[in-house]
Amino acid sequence: MIDPRFYKKGKALTLQEVADRTGATLKSKTRKDNLVQGAAPLHLATPDDVTFLSSPKYTGELTASNALACFVTETYEAIAPPGMAVLVCDDPHLAYATIASSLVDARALWSGVSDDARIDPSAKLATGVVVAPGAVIAAGVEIGSGSIIGANAVISVGTTIGEACFIGNNVSISHSLIGDRVILHAGVCIGQDGFGFVTDKARHKKIVQLGRVIIQDDVEIGANTTVDRGAADDTVIGAGTKIDNQVHIGHNCRIGRHCLLVGQVGLAGSVTIEDFCVLGGRVAVMEHVTIGKGAQIAGASGITKDIPPGAVYAGFPAKPIGDWRREIAMVTRLGRDSRSQAKNRGKRIAKE
CATH class of the missing domain: 2.160.10.10 (Hexapeptide repeat proteins)
Known part of the structure; x- marks a missing residue:
């Protein structure tokens, strides 16, 4: 479930569009033009969401999920609940990540260039740059189009920043x-x-x-x-x-x-x-x-x-991990053997 205070839904996609964008094979008894409006994990997905199964550990959550569609490997196709569209692919997690970025957007914190920012006259800001309150942009700085400069960020003399970058607060x-x-x-x-x-x-x-x-x-x-x-x-x-x-x-x-x-x-x-x-x-x-x-x-x-x-x-x-594992196993056995030997010595002393 997407909290609308922090995220907004992007453009809805049909099941077929989701399949086409991710290279998945759509297997569904529902209509291919049904709309996917969001993305969520198995246990939180609603009937408008797409989800994914990346591990057999979560097959129980798949069978109980309310999702409209789910990315799965061919191995788990048969256990999807009735009515859920199945999107079969080699890497469900990758497919989910690919499509989620199209379905959900973070809400924009700022727009334009704040009057409370400090920008040197010699700095060059391309079209669409966003500068938040308190930011400082020094002489000779160049910032490419579509980049965002967060609150109280400090960009020092001569720095160059390319297009579509995100520079966070502070x-x-x-x-x-x-x-x-x-x-x-x-x-x-x-x-x-x-x-x-x-x-x-x-x-x-x-x-x-x-x-x-x-x-x-x-x-x-x-x-x-x-x-x-x-x-x-x-x-x-x-x-x-x-x-x-x-x-x-x-x-x-x-x-x-x-x-x-x-x-x-x-x-x-x-x-x-x-x-x-x-x-x-x-x-x-x-x-x-x-x-x-x-x-x-x-x-x-x-x-x-x-x-x-x-x-x-x-x-x-550090050493090759096979060597490291063998050494750990050997130390564990030595510790177990020494405890056993000490226990046996204690029993002998008690009998004496």
Whole structure:
């Protein structure tokens, strides 16, 4: 169920249009021109909604659902309740995500350029840019058409932001070049000094940070994440990469295309992450490490050396996940055996 205070329904689609847009096969006893007006999970869906089944864990919810239609794999087609339209596809979750964005829109918070924003006369704002109250846009900034600048956001001198971007409330951006369709959620800080110091016997001497941050197209960065600018080279985030809340990216890091970084990941300076990598929550990566293309790192792991392409690592220090699992199993057995031995010794002592 969509709460109309926060979301509004988009244009309704016929069942056949939904099938066509997602590549699903429509199998229905209802008319193909029945209208789908919203999207919701199985247990909340109404007779106007489309839903999806992504796991056998939820087959009970499917049989009880009131949805008009459901994306399923061929395996679960037969268990849909009578009267529910079935949309058969290989990836129900992906199909649902594809169509939900057409059926539901977030309500616009602002429109136009607020009189309470502070915009330097030399800044260039393209057609359709929205600027919320309290935002500050400095000299030489360029913002592409259709982008939204949230309340109290600060866009510093010379920054460029592409088309159709969303810059959330209280975001701070400096020394940065940002592509199209980039989303920066509330509280993100981009382009501040990296943590660079040279230590002598008496003090820590700050190293001036002379690089930039380059964020390519279709990147999304979660709330309160920080991305330091480069010390001399640039910090780069590749196209299509998605970064969760409360992640830290140190100076000179280079993150490839279509990577996933989950909450509380921390990257020290000059880390390289190649394309299509996945880092689970709270992964820590030492400086100057390279993580190869397509590698996956389990949550809470510590990366102290280069990771080969396509590898799956876990633990601290991280190692191939098969090795890590065997070590955990061995330690568990040792602990169980030692407890058993101690118990047996206690029994012998009691008898004596």
